[in-house]
Amino acid sequence: MTPILAVGVMSGTSLDGVSTALVQLTDDPLEARLVAFRQDAYAAAERGQIIEAIARGGSRDLALLHVALGERFAGAVLQLLAAAKVAPREVAFVASHGQTVWHEPGRATLQLGDPAVIAERVGVRVVSDFRARDVAAGGQGAPLVxxxxxxxxxxxxxxxxxxxxxxxxxxxxxxxxxxxxxxxxxxxxxxxxxxxxxxxxxxxxxxxxxxxxxxxxxxxxxxxxxxxxxxxxxxxxxxxxxxxxxxxxxxxxxxxxxxxxxxxxxxxxxxxxxxxxxxxxxxxxxxxxxxxxxxxxxxxxxxxxxxxxxxxxxxxxxxxPLVPFERLFFDGEAKEALAFAFLGFLTTLGKPGNLPPATGARGPRVLGRITPA
Ligand SMILES: Nc1ncnc2c1ncn2[C@@H]1O[C@H](COP(=O)(O)OP(=O)(O)O)[C@@H](O)[C@H]1O
Ligand SMILES: [Mg+2]
Structure with a gap:
């Protein structure tokens, strides 16, 4: 197949910021290639707000955070694309992990960052909510990489x-x-x-x-x-x-x-x-x-x-031997964002993305939800 471009967006549990990776993909996984990578650090106040919403937020705080993070992720994607001189219409999809606000293994896991906002601002189809289906299938929804x-x-x-x-x-x-x-x-x-x-x-x-x-x-x-x-x-x-x-x-x-x-x-x-x-x-x-x-x-x-x-x-x-990832591949801080772009690709192809022995799910599942462009 002719190569496609996709963007992976990751915001991890350390709450340091948003990582975005522009990835080229073909039907051979080994040809997955990192084209560009960006890290946008959360300001201390912003991080504080997220931590506060997670710890003590009510419904309103979480609803507002969902939209605010969607804006933040969309902004990060647009900046990545601008820096790489790639137009949004050249991108097949955005795979957004979201920010985990609650992870209770085997019961529930919730990631915020509204995919509707990302689709609206970037104009590209979004794959999100990767963990939910694995949890529904008896898994922990993690780890997915x-x-x-x-x-x-x-x-x-x-x-x-x-x-x-x-x-x-x-x-x-x-x-x-x-x-x-x-x-x-x-x-x-x-x-x-x-x-x-x-x-x-x-x-x-x-x-x-x-x-x-x-x-x-x-x-x-x-x-x-x-x-x-x-x-x-x-x-x-x-x-x-x-x-x-x-x-x-x-x-x-x-x-x-x-x-x-x-x-x-x-x-x-x-x-x-x-x-x-x-x-x-x-x-x-x-x-x-x-x-x-x-x-x-x-x-x-x-x-x-x-x-x-x-x-x-x-x-x-x-x-x-302990070997830095970048010695073998590319900047190790881009690995998770690239991995979610790859998982999003599997979703768009209708292929499973979980590894059941890792998550405990009853079997392989196609992960995520798709928000049209
Ligand atoms: N120069 C450094 N010295 C010490 N720790 C660092 C340095 N650079 C990054 N880190 C650590 O890396 C963390 C971010 O790692 P990251 O892989 O983005 O985690 P997550 O995926 O959970 O967001 C920071 O919170 C910090 O602990
Ligand atoms: Mg991080």
């Missing part, structure tokens, strides 16, 4: 682990490129959401622990870390997924209090949160995934921009 991981980013001859460290961290085991049989994926627990929230609690003006400098100067509080590691989430077998409902600002506030009560410093609290992410990623892989010891761990997401976190993770998983 795993099918894209296996079909696009697996190793051609052996096993590969794909780790995305966003607000939450998730890992996919791809037995081989294109082979879904034996593939497994789950959220290992918090990625950077707790590190971010702990850092903001200590320094409200900070966006995150820039380059991991606080964690580097601190020391994990062993007792607190052990207590956190005893959380039943980590002991539960896949399928499993989690979110800010569990590993959010309240969780971070308790972590800071516990570290302080034990005589630890601000930086020790950030170091403890960082160590929790590193340890739960490593344990999740060791415990639930039958990967060979030489199967590489390929890392993407904003957490991979934190050099201290990466250093600690590399030491913890050694001798397993």
């Amino acid at each position: 795993p099918l894209a991981d296996v079909l696009l980013f697996g190793h051609p001859e052996r096993g590969r682990l794909l780790l995305n460290i966003g607000g939450m961290a998730n890992v996919t085991y791809a037995p081989r490129l294109g082979v879904t049989e034996g593939a497994l994926a789950f959220d290992t627990g918090p990625g950077v959401a707790v590190v971010d929230a702990v850092t903001r609690r200590i320094d409200p003006a900070a966006r995150f622990d820039l380059d991991g400098e606080r964690a580097r100067r601190g020391k994990p509080a062993r007792k607190v870390l052990e207590a956190l590691l005893a959380d039943s989430y980590f002991a539960a077998p896949p399928p499993k997924s989690t979110g800010r409902e569990h590993f959010g600002p309240d969780y971070a506030a308790r972590l800071v209090d516990d570290v302080k009560r034990g005589g630890g410093s601000d930086n020790d609290a950030v170091a403890t949160a960082t160590a929790l992410t590193v340890e739960t990623i490593a344990r999740g892989i060791e415990r639930w995934i039958r990967a060979g010891p030489e199967d590489e761990l390929v890392m993407s997401g904003g957490g991979a921009r934190n050099p201290w976190l990466v250093e600690q993770l590399a030491a913890r998983v050694a001798p397993r």
Whole structure:
């Protein structure tokens, strides 16, 4: 088929901003190509409003947020297209993940960012609400990137682990490129959401622990870390997924209090949160995934921009190689937005987008809803 262009829009649990990817697609998944990528950071006030609406918002707040996020996503898509010098009419569809405002595994998951607004402003068909159908089919609706991981980013001859460290961290085991049989994926627990929230609690003006400098100067509080590691989430077998409902600002506030009560410093609290992410990623892989010891761990997401976190993770998983996603493919922060463009493509073709062993759904399902242009 002649290549088509699509845009993937992602706003993750870290609430750092909107990621948009312009993607070229053909019927061969391996030809999926990133054409352009953009990140639009939320202003601190904007992030605060979203967090507030999630935590305490009533129906009106959520309804207004739905429309406001739709505008925000539409604006991000238009800017991406303008920068890439691509006209909206050249784009086959926009795949919008939306902003998760509630994720209660096995019961409900809700993403806001009205697709009608995106379709109206951009003038392009929109695929959205990817998670709902999987939940209706008994799944958790998450993680959804795993099918894209296996079909696009697996190793051609052996096993590969794909780790995305966003607000939450998730890992996919791809037995081989294109082979879904034996593939497994789950959220290992918090990625950077707790590190971010702990850092903001200590320094409200900070966006995150820039380059991991606080964690580097601190020391994990062993007792607190052990207590956190005893959380039943980590002991539960896949399928499993989690979110800010569990590993959010309240969780971070308790972590800071516990570290302080034990005589630890601000930086020790950030170091403890960082160590929790590193340890739960490593344990999740060791415990639930039958990967060979030489199967590489390929890392993407904003957490991979934190050099201290990466250093600690590399030491913890050694001798397993830890490889940055961009060394093999493209900017790792664009991976999820590209993956949703790919999932949207599957939807438009009437093909399933979930990986049932990852979500726990009763079977493969065509995901999403389509809003005409
Ligand atoms: N230079 C950096 N130093 C430390 N952390 C960083 C840096 N750059 C990005 N990050 C982390 O990446 C996060 C954003 O990651 P992202 O993959 O967009 O997550 P999500 O998909 O949940 O939005 C930020 O909140 C921050 O924790
Ligand atoms: Mg993000």
